[in-house]
Amino acid sequence: MQNLLKSLDYSVLQQCMHCGMCLPVCPTYAETKEERHGPRGRISLMRAIADGELEVTRAFGDEMYYCLGCLACTSACPAGVNYAELFETARAEVERRHVIKSTQRDFWRWSVVKVLFTRPRLLRLAGRGLWLWRVTGMQALTRALRLTYLLPRRLRELEPQAPRVGAKFSHQLIKPVETPSKKVARTFLSVPPSQTAVPFRRVAVLTGCVQDLAFPEINRATVDVLLANNCEVHTPPVQPCCGSLHAHNGDLESARTLARRLIDMIPPESFDAIISNAGGCGSHLRHYDHLLRDDPAYAARAVEWSRKLRDISEYLVEIDFRKPEARAVTQTVTYHESCHLCHGQKVSAQPRAVLRAIPGVELHECPEATWCCGSAGIYNITQPVTAGRLQDRKMANLRRAHAGIITTANPGCHLQIQNGLRAEKDTITEVAHPVVLLARAYAAERK
């Protein structure tokens, strides 16, 4: 097989005219001030490989894994360089060449990416295990007995960061099909039609892997706000992973398999919209058209799929969602933008619009809202030092907003910020998805 970077349409590489406008937004360039650690440098290396001037080396592989894949460079690039495609292709080539070898790394990739995240039931089983571990006090016990020393070092460092798995998963909280109650429909028929999402719509909700394990209540809230806006909501109970983790880590084949499975499960023809509530997943899900463009059986459906895929906040704004009625409990809220929601999906104003629509919410902007928090897929596992520094910077900026609730719309960021708060021994500040606050406001109306 040809080098993947060589088989790439050369114009994608050529698009970069090395103006450097992307440098000030790149977190890894900011760390070192060395070109290789910035977008322009990385693209020049990819081009050198495509031109046959450089081999796919270990150093190149390391560089591709030092990149956060945060896509801040794509928002900053006036030339419209498709860095996301370059990056995924480069990582896929690195994987294909096996230039980065390390048993620990292989263990992680194999266990996390390949096994767990392609088998939703197994993932839930593991999640259930984690949950049991926590609630039965096993976590405390193993820690007390220092059993964690038996774990590989990386795993041990991570253990305190492991998501607090919810007691229930999405399918236990959400029925496969839920219809807006007559009462709901009536309540908002009394509101002037220009402000409401009255027409009946049929939508599908994607529950996500991490979201499903760690934050099933966000999925519930997503369904609630859709119901409150007269949508019939379909949520298949056992959903495969969307493949974002795989694509992001160079395993495009698994990503394609998973995409096909998801399309079969949620036929895009049957819905008005397909809703994602996780920035990272959504960013990948939107590009199924591209991912499956060479698959004759799926290409057309994938196009339909991508056309209908929406982030929940984006969709709410698009259908002109109903604003909850005033019942003011003042809450100071700030918003951290998930990279893949703002840079990957260009959804930035909508979550803020959702928050502003909630009576009593006071939105305080935090500085550098779009600067990566260091979560970036499994970056905090693969690059703990840089991830830690980014987390510190993010926490400091969030503090500057003086808010009681930090909102974000991606489970990775959510966990990263929660862990940041925990490290600061902050037990008061809440982390929440914007739709959770919206769902609470709708719920308060009924009381």
Add this chain to the structure above:
Amino acid sequence: MNTPTLESSLAEIVGAKNILTESEDIIPYSFDGTAAIKRLPRAIVFPSDAQQISEILKLARSQTPPVPVVTRGSGTGLSGGSVPVEGALVVCLTKMNRVLELDTANLTLLAEAGAVTQEIYDAADKAGLFYPPDPGSMRVSTIGGNVAENAGGLRGLKYGVTRNYVMGMEVVLADGSVCWLGNKCVKDVAGYNLRDLFIGSEGTLGIITKVLLKLLPKPAARQTLLATYAQMDAAAATVSDIIASKIIPCTLEFLDRKTIRCVEDFAHAGLPLDAEAVLLIESDGHAAAVADEAAQIEEIARKHGATSVRRARDSAEAAQLATARRSAFSALARLRPTTILEDATVPRSELAHMVRFVEGVATRHALDIATFGHFGDGNLHPTILTDERNTDEMHRVEAAMREIFDEALRVGGTITGEHGVGLAKKKFLPAQLGDASYTLLKNIKRALDPDGLLNPGKIFD
């Protein structure tokens, strides 16, 4: 005992982690912002002060043959100035990036040469002061690079260019001596003005390590206008008339149809896609004066047939329009694989003629050329959209460039208004300078850098 290699000696000066030699590290330093020029350096070093640079230069000079040294800021240059000579040592200043002092009593700011221009602007702004030069690349470029290129910007019309704000600098010469030129005195006529010699020297005479800058009080008010035209000539006539009416706005920028489309595609600033040309005009100063000036400008624009004149509602909208303008060059890269930006400048009375001439060149050579620029300064950026892999087309590009520069010189203009000569323009320089001045230029270089150590092959051979 092993004789130390150049690399190991350098590592001793700057520390092992501040020298890069692997392919993966040096390939990204083989180019700058200029299209289609690429050459591999031997190594990159990141010094942390003038002393280290002095030692680096002495070491490079002591090699047989001497190893050429190319200074680099952020590599946003558009004339190939920091593209290395094959096998050169690149001295990159991006890690020397502190703002050292803000003197509010004397209205000066001292910064290391690698400080990013935007950070200097921000530091001044926080103190209620103003650093006017604002090249389109200001979020990325370094102040050292700005001084070395004498960079202009969007406010050049009223406030001048980088040169007008440099009060002093620390510079390391090719022999390793460290000089301080200039001071905080507003008036100083002791000896030759050596400071000016280094402004615009493109890294060929010395390595600038610190810069002392003049600041101004922040203007109290600003108003941004966007005037839209159905004809290019009408826009040019507006510019002439504004200047002739003795109004000097701070910004008077021009974008043609192609540029408008690309910029809008990126910036979504609400630019009119059906316009042939737009002028972006900014007035600043006292609130009353700004209001008056803006009204006059609007009237002149309408008189010359502007189809609409929009006023930015607030500073956010004004900033959005400025950002849109700043992205013009890079946004044009959306159209074709290779984007070659030119920098011809003419007396302002010749603007309309020059724009028409460029259009003619595009047609004659069957090339795609977009034009934008600092109209108020007479500085045009005809931008050739091409593909470096198409040899035939590249020959036509060559011919077109030659015609544009010949014409610019014929009407009393210059081959570069702000980007410098570097590699890209050196073949056009003799025509502009004439024999005696060209020789003087070379003699100065020879006097300061007899071994030709610093950035050889730039400006002239």
